[in-house]
Amino acid sequence: MTATLPQQTAPPTPLGRALNRALRDALAEDPAVHVLGEDVGTLGGVFRITDGLAAEFGDERCTDTPLAEAGILGAAIGMAMYGLRPVIEMQFDAFAYPSFEQLASHAAKMRNRTRGALPMPLTVRIPYGGGIGGVEHHSDSSEAYYTATPGLHVVTPSTVADAYGLLRAAIASDDPVVFLEPKRLYWSKEPWDAESPHPVPELGRAVVRRPGTSATLIGYGPSVPVCLQAAEAAREEGWDLEVVDLRSLVPLDEETVVASVRRTGRAVVVHEAQGFGGPGGELAARLSERCFHHLEAPVLRVTGFDIPYPPPMLEQHHLPGVDRVLDAVARLQWESEWTSKEAR
């Protein structure tokens, strides 16, 4: 699947606005949808993603809850049991941790435990990742906790159009979706017309953001713009890089990734989360299993270090940037040193 080009006439719209619009449309279309969270009502959320929703739909559809993440998620589970479709906002990545037990032990397992009698159509929106100069506990990339929890879908947009489409798809899903919002992209703008109808994509479909032939960069959420910038810069070096945006870590669209890497023969996975136990390891393993004979070089990973998220004045050293991605691309055995070394 390839990305559709945004209409050039559309006004520049920040990603956060598209999320807001997705919530609004979901609330308007389906009375079962309820938004819950800390400060999501009158204030419109600390990132203003729920701006205006309580005013338009009332406090019972967009509810300021008590400040207790486990309670919010636990209550949402009960609401889902009664047929509602709760959409929760966690204020920041690290503040979702108190709700982890409810997510891992119940949201993820309830459908399976009850053989489908109690499905969990709920969405947990979590602003995640760094790059905004946040103090401690405001910049975690916690996706690996969620991808390691069978029963959850884990979805993350990188474009304005996807912010809308994937959030609509997440809310419409009959399974729990952890919807990770790259907070540093909240203000990034693309031409996007909120008023024209937008397709809702199927969850679990990756997309080729930039076609290329030399190597594949695989990213998701905040690392997609980094990959695209790196691909642009790599042209000067004579590399024509393909960029795949996973959009969804669970379900993982292996076919799109595998097809790309079989074409290019080289791959780099880029993410902010720590490398150890991060999604990059899973992708590298699957690519080596399925593309072994097509690979010209080992699959490389460019990730955050295996450290607690750094204080803001040091975060630039931690975040995988364009240079680090290009360094990795340079190490993809262009001179066939790998094969010659092996031959020695």
Add this chain to the structure above:
Amino acid sequence: MTVLDRSGAQQSSPHPAPPPAWRPAGDAASLLPQDTPYRVLGSEPLPVPPALLGDGPRPDDAELLALHGHLAKGRRYNEQATALTKQGSLAVYPSSTGQEACQIAAALALAEDDWLFPSYRDSLAAVARGVDPVEVLSLLRGDWHSGYDSRATRVAPLSTPLATQLPHAVGLAHAARLAGDELAVLALVGDGGTSEGDFHEALNFAAVWQAPVVFLVQNNGFAISVPLAKQTAAPSLAHKGVGYGLPGVLVDGNDAAAVRQVLSTALGRARSGGGPVLVEALTYRLEAHTNADDATRYRADDEVAAWRAHDPIALVERELTARGLLTEAHAAQVGAAAEELASDLRGRMRTEPSLDPADLFAHVYARPTQQLRQQQAQLQEELAAAAEGGPR
């Protein structure tokens, strides 16, 4: 209540009083539990009923006779399930012998549309609610995590992670209230479970949302080996309600008639928009934590003996005797019904449960992912090869 001194100019006072909004609102005293647990069975003088009860009717003869039958069946169920662990057909069983009154009388107070959120020890409550006695045991037998249809029975799965079911109960009750449906939710938890954060969050949400939910704490004195004194310094667990703005009620958990009355009132109040209630039932776990536990390591025999003298079944029988109702015919009928339940359980637990390995993949998501489909195919191949008898 005027807090600010309106007459005095502010300059004249070096320490102005805080603005009124910061003063506590509400009447704490009305939320406090009684001094003595409510009971209706046993010798006079009976304690003052909790304010919440009003002058609720005492159980009539027919009700008392029915309760007796239910308790006897509950006890027999516990005995039979424990026996099944010895024969290896149950992995483990947490007996609720001694707690039959709280579990059964509470479940009997539920109306058709109400929901029950049981904890792992509450098999009897689920059975009293009408769940199939064999299906209740699926979790402990190990054929599936939850064996009954929660939607059809309106009984949530038995919850193993302590107190985690309480926020679910609140959320469901809240959703029902938003829909304008007249129902109440009964959420069960143990004394140990009240120390969990989810207990606190659930009570707080319930009170803020005025959700139609009744929390019933079965205070049986122990969380596995840990006695209540190491669990809390609160005057009682029912006192925990006041901190969240919901009334606490203390009831003798071995007095089935009292439990029934308190729960009927509390659930009825919740159903008609009166808000949540916290009920603490004082009871005792007469058996060990489970069949695998050794209770002699942490409690004295004479303590157990004292509670055996306050046995919930004996309490009802004494009352029935006093009312001249404990006839031989009634006793025989109750015994036969209990025996019938046990033999049905034995018989059906002897037949092998039907197991389908494909189920492992069928309910993880609404539609299995590509990866799950592959893994299921792999397992099917392995099973087919094994069925053909040879290694692949």
